[in-house]
Amino acid sequence: MKPFDIVVVGAGMTGLTAAALLSQCEHRERLRITVVDADARPRHSASDPVDLRVSAISTGSAALLDSIGAWNTIIATRACPYEAMRVWDENGVVESSTTLRFDAAEFAVRQLGFIVENLLVRRALLDVLDDGDVALEFDAPIRSLDSDGHRLALRLESGQELDADLVVAADGARSFIRDNVGIPTRDHAYGQVAVVTHLQPAESHRHTAWQRFLANGPLGMLPLADGRISVVWSTSEAQAKASMAADDAELGQFLTDASDHVLGALTVAGPRGAFPLCARHAEHYVRPGLALVGDAAHAIHPLAGQGANLGLQDVAKLTEVVDAALARGENPGDRPVLRRYERARKGENAAMLHFMTGLNRLFTTDSVLLKELRLTGLRLFNYSGPLRERAVRVALGVSR
Numbered sequence: 001m002k003p004f005d006i007v008v009v010g011a012g013m014t015g016l017t018a019a020a021l022l023s024q025c026e027h028r029e030r031l032r033i034t035v036v037d038a039d040a041r042p043r044h045s046a047s048d049p050v051d052l053r054v055s056a057i058s059t060g061s062a063a064l065l066d067s068i069g070a071w072n073t074i075i076a077t078r079a080c081p082y083e084a085m086r087v088w089d090e091n092g093v094v095e096s097s098t099t100l101r102f103d104a105a106e107f108a109v110r111q112l113g114f115i116v117e118n119l120l121v122r123r124a125l126l127d128v129l130d131d132g133d134v135a136l137e138f139d140a141p142i143r144s145l146d147s148d149g150h151r152l153a154l155r156l157e158s159g160q161e162l163d164a165d166l167v168v169a170a171d172g173a174r175s176f177i178r179d180n181v182g183i184p185t186r187d188h189a190y191g192q193v194a195v196v197t198h199l200q201p202a203e204s205h206r207h208t209a210w211q212r213f214l215a216n217g218p219l220g221m222l223p224l225a226d227g228r229i230s231v232v233w234s235t236s237e238a239q240a241k242a243s244m245a246a247d248d249a250e251l252g253q254f255l256t257d258a259s260d261h262v263l264g265a266l267t268v269a270g271p272r273g274a275f276p277l278c279a280r281h282a283e284h285y286v287r288p289g290l291a292l293v294g295d296a297a298h299a300i301h302p303l304a305g306q307g308a309n310l311g312l313q314d315v316a317k318l319t320e321v322v323d324a325a326l327a328r329g330e331n332p333g334d335r336p337v338l339r340r341y342e343r344a345r346k347g348e349n350a351a352m353l354h355f356m357t358g359l360n361r362l363f364t365t366d367s368v369l370l371k372e373l374r375l376t377g378l379r380l381f382n383y384s385g386p387l388r389e390r391a392v393r394v395a396l397g398v399s400r
Helices: 013-022 059-067 071-077 118-129 176-180 237-245 248-258 306-326 335-363 368-381 388-396
Strands: 002-011 031-036 056-057 080-082 086-087 102-103 113-117 133-136 142-147 152-156 161-162 166-169 183-200 208-213 217-221 229-234 266-282 291-292
Touching: 002 013, 002 152, 002 161, 013 031, 013 118, 013 306, 031 161, 056 059, 056 118, 056 306, 059 071, 059 113, 059 118, 059 266, 071 113, 071 118, 080 217, 113 118, 118 133, 142 176, 142 335, 166 176, 176 291, 183 217, 183 237, 183 248, 229 237, 229 248, 229 266, 237 248, 237 266, 248 266, 266 335, 291 335, 306 335
Parallel strands: 002 031, 002 166, 031 133, 086 208, 166 291
Antiparallel strands: 056 113, 080 113, 086 102, 142 152, 152 161, 183 229, 183 266, 208 217, 217 229
C-alpha cells in the first residue's frame, strides 16, 4: 500500500517535534515524512554562549520531548529548572500578601518547568530525526503552493516539487502557507514591544521565575543555568526604543529599577533584541490536506511563557488524530479527519489567547479603582484553593 506523504513546513521547535512524533507513531510505516525549511540547518554546541531566544518548557512538554528521545540531550547540555514563581504588581512589593507564589514542592513536583534555548531544543530534535527516516530539506524556500482538491503540491525555489497528502504548516506567526491558501487571521496589536536580553544579577536567581506587572507591560525574569537571567520586558514602543538605544550601563539601570531591585543590581551580560507584540489567531486551523500548528495558528502574549507549550500540545494532538485515522484506514489529509484536531485545539488555544490579552490589559490600566481591585484579586487568588491549583496544573502542562 502506497504510504501517505506528509510535508512539515518549518524546522522550529514545533515543526521538528511534529516530524519526530509522526515518525514514531504506531502506524509510522504508512507515512513518508519530509521537513522543509527556508533557512540553513541550525547548529548548536555546548561550548556556544547561551542563545538569546529561550523558552519556558513546562513539565508536560519536557515529558513529551523525553518520549521521542530528545530530552536527554537537552538536559545533559544545559537547561535550567525553575522551582518557584513570584508574580507581583508594581503597586505592591514582592514580599507581600498580594504576591502570587508558586512552589514546586507545594504541587509534589521537582520543578515547575525548565528554561531552555530554542536552538538547543531544535538541535536535540534534529539528532533524533537524523537517526530516523525523515527527509530534511534546509535552504529550501517555497515558491508556490497548489492544490488539486485532494493533494497539495509545494514548489521550491530550487525547482524541486513535493506532493503531499498532508502539509503541516509550522512556519511561524507570519506563515507563508497560511497566507498562501487564504486563511484569514484575527489580529490584536498590543501596542507593546518585547525587549529581550540576558543579565547578570547581583543576587542569586534562586531557580525562580520572576514577573512584575508594570504600567507599560510585564517584566519577566527567567533563570539561566549559568546564573544569569533572561529578561523579556514587554513595554511601550517609546521605552523599547530608548532601551535599544541605551548603553549597557543605562539598560542595566532601567531593568534594575523596573524589577524593583528584587535581584539586586542587574548588569547587561548578553546581546539584546526587540520585537513588536501582537495576538493573532487563525480563523481556521485546517483545510483539506493542510493543518496549521503552533504560531502559524495562534500567537499569544509572552507574559505567561506558554507559546512554545501550546505549539507542542498542538502537534501531540495532531499526531494522535493522524495515527487514529491510519488505524481506521482513513486518509490523514481528509478534512473530516483534520477537523478532529481543530475541534480539540482551537477552543483551548482561543481561551488561553483571550486570557493573556485580558490579563495584560488589566495590569496596564491606569484606573485607580482597578489597581485596588487587582491587588485584592491577587490576594484572594493566593487562597483560592482549587482555582489556584487548576491554574498551576495548566501551566505545568499536566492539567488532565
